[in-house]
Amino acid sequence: MLKSVSRAVQLAARLSSSVPSAPAASRAFPRSVWSLSHSGAAAASRPRLLTAARALPTLSCGCRSLHTEGDKAFAEFLTDEIKEEKKIQKNKGLPKMSGGWELELNGTEAKLIRSLSGEKVTITFNVNNSIPPQLEEDPEHTQKSPEDEPEIVSTPNFVVEVTKPGAKSSLVFDCHFPEDETGHAEGEEESDIFTIREVSFQPEGDTEWKETSYTLNTDSLDWALYDHLMDFLADRGVDNTFADELTELSTALEHQEYIKFLEDLSTFVKSK
Protein backbone atom coordinates (compact mmCIF):
# COMPACT_ATOMS: atom_id res chain seq x y z
CA MET A 1 0.00 0.00 0.00
CA LEU A 2 2.89 2.34 0.78
CA LYS A 3 4.35 1.90 -2.67
CA SER A 4 1.02 2.05 -4.43
CA VAL A 5 0.49 5.62 -3.31
CA SER A 6 4.15 6.61 -3.35
CA ARG A 7 3.72 8.42 -6.64
CA ALA A 8 0.63 10.16 -5.36
CA VAL A 9 2.49 11.23 -2.24
CA GLN A 10 5.43 12.40 -4.33
CA LEU A 11 3.04 14.40 -6.47
CA ALA A 12 1.40 15.64 -3.30
CA ALA A 13 4.75 16.74 -1.84
CA ARG A 14 5.13 19.40 -4.54
CA LEU A 15 6.93 22.56 -3.66
CA SER A 16 4.63 25.52 -3.21
CA SER A 17 7.39 27.88 -4.23
CA SER A 18 7.05 29.64 -7.56
CA VAL A 19 10.75 29.17 -8.29
CA PRO A 20 10.96 26.99 -11.40
CA SER A 21 13.04 23.86 -11.22
CA ALA A 22 16.50 24.14 -12.73
CA PRO A 23 16.85 22.91 -16.30
CA ALA A 24 18.55 19.57 -16.86
CA ALA A 25 21.86 21.09 -17.98
CA SER A 26 22.41 23.05 -14.77
CA ARG A 27 21.33 20.07 -12.57
CA ALA A 28 24.08 17.99 -14.25
CA PHE A 29 26.68 20.71 -13.70
CA PRO A 30 27.38 20.12 -9.98
CA ARG A 31 27.85 16.38 -10.63
CA SER A 32 30.33 17.06 -13.45
CA VAL A 33 32.18 19.55 -11.24
CA TRP A 34 32.40 16.92 -8.49
CA SER A 35 33.82 14.32 -10.90
CA LEU A 36 36.42 16.79 -12.21
CA SER A 37 37.70 17.46 -8.71
CA HIS A 38 37.54 13.84 -7.50
CA SER A 39 40.95 12.41 -6.70
CA GLY A 40 40.44 9.00 -8.34
CA ALA A 41 42.92 6.87 -10.29
CA ALA A 42 42.49 8.85 -13.48
CA ALA A 43 42.30 12.18 -11.74
CA ALA A 44 45.92 13.05 -12.44
CA SER A 45 45.18 13.24 -16.16
CA ARG A 46 42.09 15.40 -15.73
CA PRO A 47 42.27 19.15 -15.57
CA ARG A 48 41.96 20.26 -11.96
CA LEU A 49 39.00 22.57 -11.63
CA LEU A 50 38.62 22.90 -7.91
CA THR A 51 42.22 23.30 -6.79
CA ALA A 52 42.53 25.98 -4.15
CA ALA A 53 45.09 28.68 -4.83
CA ARG A 54 46.04 28.68 -1.17
CA ALA A 55 45.64 26.21 1.69
CA LEU A 56 42.24 26.13 3.39
CA PRO A 57 42.18 27.15 7.05
CA THR A 58 42.17 23.92 9.07
CA LEU A 59 42.31 22.88 12.66
CA SER A 60 44.72 20.04 13.21
CA CYS A 61 43.28 17.43 15.55
CA GLY A 62 44.91 14.33 14.19
CA CYS A 63 41.75 12.80 12.72
CA ARG A 64 41.08 12.20 9.01
CA SER A 65 38.23 14.69 8.68
CA LEU A 66 38.53 18.25 7.54
CA HIS A 67 37.95 20.76 10.30
CA THR A 68 37.94 24.42 9.43
CA GLU A 69 37.36 27.58 11.42
CA GLY A 70 34.11 27.75 9.51
CA ASP A 71 33.17 24.28 10.72
CA LYS A 72 33.83 25.31 14.33
CA ALA A 73 31.66 28.38 13.99
CA PHE A 74 29.03 26.31 12.21
CA ALA A 75 29.00 23.72 15.00
CA GLU A 76 28.66 26.43 17.65
CA PHE A 77 25.85 28.03 15.68
CA LEU A 78 24.07 24.67 15.41
CA THR A 79 24.39 24.04 19.14
CA ASP A 80 22.64 27.35 19.85
CA GLU A 81 20.08 26.78 17.14
CA ILE A 82 19.17 23.34 18.45
CA LYS A 83 18.83 24.75 21.98
CA GLU A 84 16.50 27.50 20.74
CA GLU A 85 14.40 25.16 18.62
CA LYS A 86 13.94 22.76 21.52
CA LYS A 87 12.92 25.69 23.71
CA ILE A 88 10.10 26.68 21.35
CA GLN A 89 9.05 23.11 20.67
CA LYS A 90 5.43 22.98 21.82
CA ASN A 91 5.35 19.31 22.76
CA LYS A 92 8.12 16.78 22.91
CA GLY A 93 5.68 14.16 21.67
CA LEU A 94 3.25 14.35 18.75
CA PRO A 95 -0.36 15.53 19.23
CA LYS A 96 -2.98 12.83 19.08
CA MET A 97 -5.65 12.80 16.38
CA SER A 98 -9.25 12.39 17.52
CA GLY A 99 -11.38 9.74 15.83
CA GLY A 100 -9.29 6.67 16.58
CA TRP A 101 -6.65 7.12 13.86
CA GLU A 102 -3.61 4.87 14.16
CA LEU A 103 -0.34 6.64 13.34
CA GLU A 104 2.56 5.06 11.48
CA LEU A 105 5.76 7.02 10.88
CA ASN A 106 8.52 6.48 8.36
CA GLY A 107 10.87 9.44 8.66
CA THR A 108 9.09 12.44 7.20
CA GLU A 109 6.18 10.38 5.91
CA ALA A 110 3.20 9.70 8.12
CA LYS A 111 0.21 7.43 7.71
CA LEU A 112 -3.06 7.64 9.58
CA ILE A 113 -5.17 4.50 9.38
CA ARG A 114 -8.70 3.81 10.48
CA SER A 115 -11.24 1.07 9.88
CA LEU A 116 -14.96 1.75 9.86
CA SER A 117 -17.49 -1.02 9.28
CA GLY A 118 -15.03 -3.02 7.21
CA GLU A 119 -13.89 -0.01 5.22
CA LYS A 120 -10.27 1.00 5.55
CA VAL A 121 -9.28 4.65 5.29
CA THR A 122 -5.59 5.57 5.00
CA ILE A 123 -4.26 9.11 5.00
CA THR A 124 -0.67 9.59 3.81
CA PHE A 125 1.34 12.81 3.93
CA ASN A 126 4.96 13.96 3.89
CA VAL A 127 6.19 16.91 5.92
CA ASN A 128 8.93 17.73 3.39
CA ASN A 129 8.14 21.01 1.59
CA SER A 130 4.95 21.36 3.65
CA ILE A 131 5.50 24.89 4.97
CA PRO A 132 4.14 27.52 2.59
CA PRO A 133 6.29 30.63 2.06
CA GLN A 134 5.58 33.39 4.55
CA LEU A 135 4.51 36.54 2.71
CA GLU A 136 5.35 39.97 4.11
CA GLU A 137 2.12 41.97 4.56
CA ASP A 138 3.78 45.32 5.03
CA PRO A 139 7.13 45.71 3.23
CA GLU A 140 7.99 48.74 5.40
CA HIS A 141 7.89 46.78 8.64
CA THR A 142 10.57 44.19 8.03
CA GLN A 143 11.98 44.20 11.55
CA LYS A 144 9.63 42.22 13.71
CA SER A 145 9.89 41.29 17.36
CA PRO A 146 9.82 37.56 18.20
CA GLU A 147 6.17 37.93 19.28
CA ASP A 148 5.23 39.31 15.85
CA GLU A 149 6.90 36.53 13.86
CA PRO A 150 4.29 34.53 12.01
CA GLU A 151 3.75 31.06 13.40
CA ILE A 152 5.20 28.33 11.18
CA VAL A 153 2.45 25.93 10.22
CA SER A 154 2.88 22.81 8.14
CA THR A 155 0.05 22.27 5.67
CA PRO A 156 1.04 19.18 3.73
CA ASN A 157 -0.81 17.82 0.77
CA PHE A 158 -2.37 14.54 1.80
CA VAL A 159 -3.69 11.47 0.04
CA VAL A 160 -6.81 9.70 1.23
CA GLU A 161 -7.33 6.08 0.22
CA VAL A 162 -10.68 4.47 0.82
CA THR A 163 -10.81 0.70 0.42
CA LYS A 164 -14.07 -1.19 0.70
CA PRO A 165 -13.97 -4.84 1.78
CA GLY A 166 -13.49 -7.22 -1.11
CA ALA A 167 -12.95 -4.42 -3.63
CA LYS A 168 -10.14 -4.64 -6.18
CA SER A 169 -9.63 -0.87 -6.26
CA SER A 170 -9.23 1.88 -3.73
CA LEU A 171 -10.76 5.31 -4.24
CA VAL A 172 -7.89 7.76 -3.90
CA PHE A 173 -8.24 11.49 -3.19
CA ASP A 174 -5.38 13.95 -3.55
CA CYS A 175 -6.15 16.74 -1.08
CA HIS A 176 -4.51 20.12 -0.54
CA PHE A 177 -4.63 22.99 1.87
CA PRO A 178 -5.32 26.12 -0.19
CA GLU A 179 -2.38 28.50 -0.18
CA ASP A 180 -3.03 31.93 1.16
CA GLU A 181 -1.53 33.83 -1.75
CA THR A 182 -2.16 37.31 -0.46
CA GLY A 183 -0.97 36.72 3.10
CA HIS A 184 -4.27 37.53 4.74
CA ALA A 185 -4.36 37.91 8.47
CA GLU A 186 -5.95 35.11 10.43
CA GLY A 187 -9.67 34.89 9.91
CA GLU A 188 -9.87 36.70 6.62
CA GLU A 189 -9.49 33.69 4.35
CA GLU A 190 -12.56 32.56 2.45
CA SER A 191 -11.34 29.24 1.12
CA ASP A 192 -12.45 25.84 2.32
CA ILE A 193 -10.08 24.54 5.00
CA PHE A 194 -8.95 21.82 2.59
CA THR A 195 -9.77 20.98 -1.01
CA ILE A 196 -9.86 17.86 -3.13
CA ARG A 197 -7.64 18.28 -6.19
CA GLU A 198 -7.78 14.90 -7.88
CA VAL A 199 -9.71 11.66 -7.51
CA SER A 200 -8.79 8.32 -9.02
CA PHE A 201 -9.31 4.57 -8.65
CA GLN A 202 -6.10 2.70 -7.98
CA PRO A 203 -5.66 -1.06 -7.70
CA GLU A 204 -5.77 -2.12 -4.08
CA GLY A 205 -2.50 -3.62 -2.89
CA ASP A 206 -0.72 -2.90 -6.14
CA THR A 207 2.75 -1.40 -5.85
CA GLU A 208 2.66 0.71 -8.99
CA TRP A 209 0.49 3.73 -9.69
CA LYS A 210 -1.79 2.90 -12.58
CA GLU A 211 -1.32 5.68 -15.12
CA THR A 212 -4.17 4.41 -17.24
CA SER A 213 -6.75 4.95 -14.50
CA TYR A 214 -8.87 8.01 -15.14
CA THR A 215 -7.97 10.87 -12.79
CA LEU A 216 -10.72 13.35 -12.06
CA ASN A 217 -9.37 16.89 -11.69
CA THR A 218 -11.62 19.14 -9.61
CA ASP A 219 -10.50 22.42 -11.19
CA SER A 220 -13.37 22.37 -13.62
CA LEU A 221 -15.63 19.92 -11.87
CA ASP A 222 -19.38 20.23 -11.37
CA TRP A 223 -19.71 21.74 -7.91
CA ALA A 224 -22.54 19.47 -6.87
CA LEU A 225 -20.31 16.43 -7.56
CA TYR A 226 -17.50 18.11 -5.63
CA ASP A 227 -19.77 18.62 -2.63
CA HIS A 228 -20.80 14.96 -2.72
CA LEU A 229 -17.13 13.97 -2.71
CA MET A 230 -16.47 16.24 0.29
CA ASP A 231 -19.49 14.78 2.11
CA PHE A 232 -18.16 11.28 1.29
CA LEU A 233 -14.87 12.11 2.97
CA ALA A 234 -16.58 13.79 5.92
CA ASP A 235 -18.59 10.62 6.55
CA ARG A 236 -15.28 8.78 6.85
CA GLY A 237 -13.83 11.23 9.33
CA VAL A 238 -11.95 13.41 6.86
CA ASP A 239 -13.60 16.73 7.60
CA ASN A 240 -12.53 20.20 8.69
CA THR A 241 -11.80 19.06 12.24
CA PHE A 242 -9.57 16.32 10.87
CA ALA A 243 -7.82 18.79 8.57
CA ASP A 244 -7.09 21.18 11.46
CA GLU A 245 -5.73 18.34 13.61
CA LEU A 246 -3.65 17.07 10.71
CA THR A 247 -1.90 20.44 10.39
CA GLU A 248 -1.12 20.37 14.11
CA LEU A 249 0.31 16.86 13.81
CA SER A 250 2.24 17.76 10.67
CA THR A 251 3.63 20.95 12.22
CA ALA A 252 4.85 19.05 15.29
CA LEU A 253 6.33 16.26 13.15
CA GLU A 254 8.06 18.72 10.83
CA HIS A 255 9.58 20.54 13.79
CA GLN A 256 10.70 17.26 15.30
CA GLU A 257 12.34 16.21 12.02
CA TYR A 258 13.95 19.64 11.64
CA ILE A 259 15.54 19.40 15.09
CA LYS A 260 16.71 15.86 14.35
CA PHE A 261 18.23 17.10 11.10
CA LEU A 262 20.07 19.90 12.92
CA GLU A 263 21.40 17.37 15.44
CA ASP A 264 22.57 15.05 12.65
CA LEU A 265 24.13 18.02 10.89
CA SER A 266 25.92 19.04 14.07
CA THR A 267 27.24 15.51 14.55
CA PHE A 268 28.37 15.38 10.93
CA VAL A 269 30.15 18.73 11.08
CA LYS A 270 31.91 17.79 14.30
CA SER A 271 32.57 14.17 13.34
CA LYS A 272 36.02 12.69 13.87
Add this chain to the structure above:
Amino acid sequence: MGVVLRNLQNVVPLRRAKLRKDVEVLRHIFGVQRFDMGIICVDNRRIQRINHVYRKKNQPTDVLSFPFYEDLRPGKIPCVLQREEYNLGDIFLGVEYVMQQCKETSQDLHEALTVVTAHGICHLLGYRHETEEEWNEMQQKESYILSEFNRLTGSHLEPLTKRSTQDMRP
Protein backbone atom coordinates in the same frame (compact mmCIF):
# COMPACT_ATOMS: atom_id res chain seq x y z
CA MET B 1 -20.41 30.02 -12.13
CA GLY B 2 -23.49 29.36 -9.97
CA VAL B 3 -23.26 28.99 -6.23
CA VAL B 4 -19.84 29.09 -4.60
CA LEU B 5 -20.16 27.17 -1.35
CA ARG B 6 -17.47 27.38 1.31
CA ASN B 7 -17.34 25.74 4.72
CA LEU B 8 -14.86 27.61 6.90
CA GLN B 9 -15.83 26.07 10.22
CA ASN B 10 -15.44 22.77 12.01
CA VAL B 11 -18.03 23.16 14.76
CA VAL B 12 -21.08 21.95 12.83
CA PRO B 13 -21.06 18.86 10.61
CA LEU B 14 -22.43 20.13 7.34
CA ARG B 15 -24.00 18.29 4.41
CA ARG B 16 -22.70 20.37 1.56
CA ALA B 17 -24.55 18.55 -1.19
CA LYS B 18 -27.91 18.94 0.57
CA LEU B 19 -27.35 22.63 1.27
CA ARG B 20 -26.36 23.26 -2.36
CA LYS B 21 -29.39 21.35 -3.65
CA ASP B 22 -31.75 23.39 -1.47
CA VAL B 23 -30.08 26.66 -2.49
CA GLU B 24 -30.48 25.73 -6.16
CA VAL B 25 -34.23 25.21 -5.61
CA LEU B 26 -34.43 28.60 -3.87
CA ARG B 27 -32.58 30.31 -6.72
CA HIS B 28 -34.99 28.79 -9.19
CA ILE B 29 -38.01 30.01 -7.19
CA PHE B 30 -36.53 33.50 -6.80
CA GLY B 31 -35.83 33.55 -10.54
CA VAL B 32 -32.13 34.25 -10.08
CA GLN B 33 -30.68 31.03 -11.53
CA ARG B 34 -28.42 33.00 -13.86
CA PHE B 35 -26.85 34.95 -11.04
CA ASP B 36 -23.74 33.84 -9.16
CA MET B 37 -23.84 33.78 -5.42
CA GLY B 38 -21.55 32.94 -2.53
CA ILE B 39 -22.64 30.93 0.51
CA ILE B 40 -20.00 30.90 3.25
CA CYS B 41 -20.59 28.83 6.39
CA VAL B 42 -18.82 30.18 9.45
CA ASP B 43 -18.74 29.65 13.20
CA ASN B 44 -19.78 32.06 15.97
CA ARG B 45 -16.31 33.54 16.32
CA ARG B 46 -16.12 34.52 12.67
CA ILE B 47 -19.67 35.76 12.23
CA GLN B 48 -19.38 37.77 15.42
CA ARG B 49 -16.25 39.44 14.01
CA ILE B 50 -18.01 40.25 10.72
CA ASN B 51 -21.09 41.50 12.59
CA HIS B 52 -18.88 43.73 14.68
CA VAL B 53 -16.93 45.12 11.73
CA TYR B 54 -19.88 45.81 9.45
CA ARG B 55 -22.80 46.40 11.81
CA LYS B 56 -21.02 47.43 15.00
CA LYS B 57 -22.76 44.58 16.84
CA ASN B 58 -20.29 42.48 18.77
CA GLN B 59 -22.33 39.30 18.87
CA PRO B 60 -22.90 36.24 16.68
CA THR B 61 -25.93 36.06 14.41
CA ASP B 62 -27.59 33.64 12.01
CA VAL B 63 -26.99 35.33 8.66
CA LEU B 64 -25.24 38.32 7.14
CA SER B 65 -25.80 39.31 3.52
CA PHE B 66 -23.50 41.33 1.32
CA PRO B 67 -25.40 42.35 -1.83
CA PHE B 68 -23.56 43.02 -5.06
CA TYR B 69 -26.29 45.43 -6.07
CA GLU B 70 -27.02 47.97 -3.37
CA ASP B 71 -30.25 49.95 -3.19
CA LEU B 72 -32.29 47.55 -5.31
CA ARG B 73 -36.04 48.01 -5.21
CA PRO B 74 -37.18 45.04 -3.08
CA GLY B 75 -37.62 41.98 -5.24
CA LYS B 76 -36.37 43.58 -8.44
CA ILE B 77 -34.13 41.30 -10.47
CA PRO B 78 -31.06 43.35 -11.41
CA CYS B 79 -30.80 44.45 -15.02
CA VAL B 80 -27.44 43.19 -16.22
CA LEU B 81 -25.43 44.50 -19.14
CA GLN B 82 -22.21 42.52 -18.78
CA ARG B 83 -21.52 38.89 -17.94
CA GLU B 84 -19.45 39.68 -14.84
CA GLU B 85 -22.40 41.55 -13.36
CA TYR B 86 -24.48 38.39 -13.04
CA ASN B 87 -23.66 38.37 -9.36
CA LEU B 88 -26.03 38.75 -6.44
CA GLY B 89 -23.43 38.84 -3.67
CA ASP B 90 -22.46 36.72 -0.69
CA ILE B 91 -24.34 35.24 2.23
CA PHE B 92 -22.50 34.33 5.41
CA LEU B 93 -24.36 31.64 7.34
CA GLY B 94 -23.70 31.56 11.08
CA VAL B 95 -24.11 27.79 11.18
CA GLU B 96 -23.03 27.46 14.79
CA TYR B 97 -25.56 30.09 15.87
CA VAL B 98 -28.28 28.37 13.81
CA MET B 99 -27.35 24.99 15.30
CA GLN B 100 -27.72 26.41 18.80
CA GLN B 101 -31.14 27.80 17.89
CA CYS B 102 -32.14 24.41 16.45
CA LYS B 103 -31.21 22.68 19.69
CA GLU B 104 -33.54 25.00 21.57
CA THR B 105 -36.42 24.55 19.15
CA SER B 106 -35.76 20.88 18.15
CA GLN B 107 -35.56 21.94 14.53
CA ASP B 108 -33.57 20.18 11.83
CA LEU B 109 -30.33 22.06 11.15
CA HIS B 110 -30.38 21.82 7.37
CA GLU B 111 -34.02 22.87 7.17
CA ALA B 112 -33.18 25.88 9.34
CA LEU B 113 -30.20 26.71 7.12
CA THR B 114 -32.48 26.66 4.06
CA VAL B 115 -34.89 29.08 5.73
CA VAL B 116 -32.04 31.37 6.78
CA THR B 117 -30.58 31.24 3.26
CA ALA B 118 -33.95 32.27 1.79
CA HIS B 119 -33.91 35.20 4.21
CA GLY B 120 -30.39 36.05 3.08
CA ILE B 121 -31.34 35.96 -0.62
CA CYS B 122 -34.19 38.36 0.12
CA HIS B 123 -31.63 40.78 1.50
CA LEU B 124 -29.47 40.35 -1.62
CA LEU B 125 -32.54 41.37 -3.63
CA GLY B 126 -33.12 44.57 -1.73
CA TYR B 127 -35.53 43.48 1.01
CA ARG B 128 -34.99 45.03 4.41
CA HIS B 129 -36.75 44.87 7.74
CA GLU B 130 -35.88 48.12 9.47
CA THR B 131 -39.48 49.24 9.67
CA GLU B 132 -42.71 47.34 10.36
CA GLU B 133 -43.80 47.91 6.78
CA GLU B 134 -40.51 46.58 5.39
CA TRP B 135 -40.68 43.57 7.69
CA ASN B 136 -44.19 42.71 6.50
CA GLU B 137 -43.16 43.01 2.86
CA MET B 138 -40.14 40.77 3.41
CA GLN B 139 -42.15 38.29 5.47
CA GLN B 140 -44.66 38.02 2.65
CA LYS B 141 -41.93 37.32 0.11
CA GLU B 142 -40.30 34.71 2.33
CA SER B 143 -43.62 32.99 2.95
CA TYR B 144 -44.24 32.74 -0.76
CA ILE B 145 -40.75 31.44 -1.49
CA LEU B 146 -40.89 28.82 1.24
CA SER B 147 -44.40 27.68 0.34
CA GLU B 148 -43.16 27.12 -3.24
CA PHE B 149 -40.13 25.31 -1.84
CA ASN B 150 -42.39 23.09 0.25
CA ARG B 151 -44.58 22.35 -2.76
CA LEU B 152 -41.63 21.35 -4.90
CA THR B 153 -39.74 19.33 -2.30
CA GLY B 154 -42.36 18.08 0.15
CA SER B 155 -40.75 19.99 3.02
CA HIS B 156 -42.52 21.96 5.73
CA LEU B 157 -40.41 25.06 6.11
CA GLU B 158 -41.63 28.24 7.74
CA PRO B 159 -40.22 31.77 7.52
CA LEU B 160 -38.14 33.27 10.26
CA THR B 161 -40.04 35.18 12.89
CA LYS B 162 -38.97 38.61 14.07
CA ARG B 163 -37.40 37.20 17.23
CA SER B 164 -35.54 34.35 15.51
CA THR B 165 -33.20 36.53 13.52
CA GLN B 166 -31.05 39.40 14.64
CA ASP B 167 -29.66 40.14 11.24
CA MET B 168 -30.00 43.09 9.07
CA ARG B 169 -28.27 43.84 5.86
CA PRO B 170 -24.95 45.46 6.84
